[in-house]
Amino acid sequence: MTNMNPKETCDVLVVGWGGAGSAAAISACDAGADVILIEKSAQGGGSTALCLGSLCIPTSMEFADYLDAIGFKTAEREVIDTYTKVAMDTPDFIKKLGGDLTPLVVLQIGYPRTLSGAGFPKAPKAEFMRKMTVTKEAGGGAELTGPRLWNLLKRNVESRKIRVMTNTPAKELVKNDSGEIIGVIAERAGEKFFIKAKKAVILTAGGYENNNAMLWEYYASKPIKFLGNPLNTGDAIRMLQKAGAAMWHMTNMVCSIAYQSPEFEAAFPVACCGTDFLYVDKHGKRFMCEATGDIHEFGHAVAHFDTQRIEFPAIPAYIIFGEQTRKRAPLFGGKIGNNVNLYKWSLDNSAEIAKGWIIQAKNPAELAKKIPTMDPATIEATIAKFNEACKSGKDAEFKRAKEDMSAITGPFYAIPIHPALFCTQGGGRRDKEGRVLDPDGKPIPRLYEAGELGAISGWLYQGSTSLADCIIFGQISGKNAAAEKSIEGSN
Ligand SMILES: Cc1cc2nc3c(=O)[nH]c(=O)nc-3n(C[C@H](O)[C@H](O)[C@H](O)COP(=O)(O)OP(=O)(O)OC[C@H]3O[C@@H](n4cnc5c(N)ncnc54)[C@H](O)[C@@H]3O)c2cc1C
Known part of the structure; x- marks a missing residue:
């Protein structure tokens, strides 16, 4: 396939147009990269457009201790520290997009309770947990809080004129002879074609909520159902495995x-x-x-x-x-x-x-x-x-x-x-730069990820950290992918 002529070429190719894909595409574009976003569905949005829209925005770096404790230290501390730091800066990013944040108001007072603070109050440093959502006025007017964030992100992708190809699922990652990821094989209307990425590919294709075989394989409780985007079928999990990624957090329910x-x-x-x-x-x-x-x-x-x-x-x-x-x-x-x-x-x-x-x-x-x-x-x-x-x-x-x-x-x-x-957390093990690692802990060249695909939660899950991951690692991976040297020699 690498000998195929590319049908499309870009600097940075983002796979999956939900929250993480949007944040990655926006950040890569703002760092000067020519970006293509490909999406399996007709309209994008993924689970991001269907969710409660609550973002974890901690009030102190000490919150990293909490994440470390509930994750049973399954993620490297520097990844958790980076996550916490960029999470605290989320209001700036949202502001840059023209949005605004307000503390989460719980929509339905019922049982089980949706907590506005930490899910595990007895864990250390739980007091630094805070949940926020995009305000109605600055989030495109939607009544529901999830769609507000999605509207804001979508508007920013569109206003940057980022090339978006919907109804175009990624099928395979493409590696060159040096082991670098140089694009994907995608499919549209029954035709498979090569999209070349001169700098990097960022996988943001969500989880495997609607893949029964994977749920059966990885989850202790059976059967498990799903709530979000039916198209999140773990396509990128297979692509990561074929590319030689080390996997992590596959069992976090x-x-x-x-x-x-x-x-x-x-x-x-x-x-x-x-x-x-x-x-x-x-x-x-x-x-x-x-x-x-x-x-x-x-x-x-x-x-x-x-x-x-x-x-x-x-x-x-x-x-x-x-x-x-x-x-x-x-x-x-x-x-x-x-x-x-x-x-x-x-x-x-x-x-x-x-x-x-x-x-x-x-x-x-x-x-x-x-x-x-x-x-x-x-x-x-x-x-x-x-x-x-x-x-x-x-x-x-x-x-x-x-x-x-x-x-x-x-x-x-x-x-x-x-x-x-709500979501899965499994995916490629990543480092603090958003790079996907192989089983020896070495980055797979030019391969990044963000969002719930390979997210940070290892065991217990703190509500609102998955959506926050889209914004956090979307920015990190987007910026770093744009900063890669082009395979064609120039920057
Ligand atoms: C009901 C509900 C409520 C939730 N509430 C919250 C909350 O308040 N706070 C929180 O933190 N989390 C919440 N979550 C979880 C959160 O919504 C998700 O973890 C997060 O939105 C994932 O974003 P993402 O960009 O990684 O994936 P998604 O938003 O799901 O986007 C992935 C995109 O990739 C596309 N795709 C899939 N395969 C391919 C392929 N092969 N090629 C191209 N594209 C592909 C999908 O169609 C999709 O559009 C909730 C989830 C649900 C279902």
């Missing part, structure tokens, strides 16, 4: 709680706005405190495997709830994820009961009849025990706070829930 309807590809993130609800495993037993815990860690919460029964007892789990929760708010708030524009959930959840998505029963025994895995005696005892705890104000089992509990009285409702991915 960033999962919320979601309902998978058979009619939709992505799952619906769900939350309860009342207090008369429980999570139970498929047999009817509680397994966690439903009110606290971080919204991104449901994958870990349900990872227990029963070797006697040969099953994950809590996949699917069920939310069991009563009238207060049913009436107070839709379980799917309609603010985030791929289904936002595809389905309007009814305000009192009645349409979803009628559809059979939510199971309704007069009593726990009837509920158990309708859910074949549920043990009638177990679910009855679980609800009775919880209702007792509501009376006494003491949840001996899981220490749920008094104000977060109220008794579940009939009718009874249940909805199956799965762990569902």
Whole structure:
């Protein structure tokens, strides 16, 4: 393929037009490079355009200790330090684009809670965590906070007249005889062609949320669903592996709680706005405190495997709830994820009961009849025990706070829930310059990455650090790629 004539040539080729691709393209362009952006979908945006839009902007360099602790030191400290430093400068970058930031306002007050600060308050230096979103006025007017950031980035790509080729997935990285990455084979309308990059390629093609085989291979909990861009199928993971990259963070599950309807590809993130609800495993037993815990860690919460029964007892789990929760708010708030524009959930959840998505029963025994895995005696005892705890104000089992509990009285409702991915974090191991490393720790020449593809989180995931990675490593990789010497000799 390297002998092929390139159909297109540029200095810096960016693969994937979401948040990271935009920040990388903008930064490379502003550093003087001629940039091409290629994108698999018709319009770009990726999960960035579907997300909550919350960016981690720490208030001190000491926050690096926190990231180090929750990542179990799986990333080199200099990478974490660089991440933290550039994260603190994010407001300047957003300002340069014509945007403005404001502290995150949590959109739906429900359970599990979306925290505006650190997801793991007991970890060291958690107090330096801060979440911010782009303001409506400066973010293109969108009501929802994710699309605001996307509008801002898109506007800046377009105003720089960066060449964008949509409906053009990258298929292969191209290496020359010296082992340098000099472009990609892309495909459009059934035709494969070579796009040459004289300086570097930056991979920003997102994660592998919608690649079942990869999820099965890398994740402890099974099955896992996804919430974001259906086109994030891990294409760049394969390209990185073929290019000889060392992989990291492939097993980090960033999962919320979601309902998978058979009619939709992505799952619906769900939350309860009342207090008369429980999570139970498929047999009817509680397994966690439903009110606290971080919204991104449901994958870990349900990872227990029963070797006697040969099953994950809590996949699917069920939310069991009563009238207060049913009436107070839709379980799917309609603010985030791929289904936002595809389905309007009814305000009192009645349409979803009628559809059979939510199971309704007069009593726990009837509920158990309708859910074949549920043990009638177990679910009855679980609800009775919880209702007792509501009376006494003491949840001996899981220490749920008094104000977060109220008794579940009939009718009874249940909805199956799965762990569902906000994002993956796996990808090529990168250094603080955004370069992709090989298994010996040497940079693969002229290959960079940014965003959730190969992001920094190794074990626990701090909410808002994935989107922040787009801006942070987008800038770093974009600038450094533009500064590479051209393969044709000049700069
Ligand atoms: C519901 C939801 C809420 C979230 N909320 C937050 C939040 O508030 N804060 C936070 O930090 N994170 C959040 N996340 C995660 C965050 O949105 C993503 O991690 C982040 O947007 C990823 O950006 P990215 O640019 O790396 O990938 P994406 O934005 O997904 O962009 C990748 C792009 O690459 C394209 N692509 C894929 N394969 C190819 C190929 N072969 N060739 C060319 N293009 C390709 C895709 O179509 C896509 O457009 C949320 C995610 C979801 C789903």
